[in-house]
Amino acid sequence: MKIINARQTLTANGWQEDLQICIDKNGRIVKIGQPTAIPTASVDMLLPAPTNLHSHAFQRAMSGLTEARGPRSKRQFLDLAAVDVSLSRPAHA
Numbered sequence: 001m002k003i004i005n006a007r008q009t010l011t012a013n014g015w016q017e018d019l020q021i022c023i024d025k026n027g028r029i030v031k032i033g034q035p036t037a038i039p040t041a042s043v044d045m046l047l048p049a050p051t052n053l054h055s056h057a058f059q060r061a062m063s064g065l066t067e068a069r070g071p072r073s074k075r076q077f078l079d080l081a082a083v084d085v086s087l088s089r090p091a092h093a
Contacts, residue, residue, distance in 0.1 A: 001025065005039040006046035021046065 002023040009019045011032065020039065022031040 001030075002041065003037050003039045004046065005035050005042045007044045009046045010048060019046075 004021045004023070006019050006021065007017065009016045009021070009032075011019075018035065019032055020035040020037065021029055022037070024030050
């Protein structure tokens with residue numbers, strides 16, 4: 001278990017001073033309160049981690065729509081993988 005002492009902590013009730021946060025082995029907060037145990041870490045300020053709300057779902061709707069090189073090109077983007085890369089290597093003397 002991790003025990004963190006924080007001089008200032010942002011909680012659901014606003015800023016609190018001199019709190020101890022206990023975190024179990026799964027990374028879940030199990031206790032927030034006054035310091036009672038020997039801490040494994042001490043910090044000046046502790047903020048809750050923001051939730052990751054970003055998504056790449058919009059890219060699914062675009063799938064297959066952006067693979068053409070241009071309006072006059074019949075060559076597809078994935079065809080570029082077949083280009084001979086040996087042409088871009090310097091020749092050995």
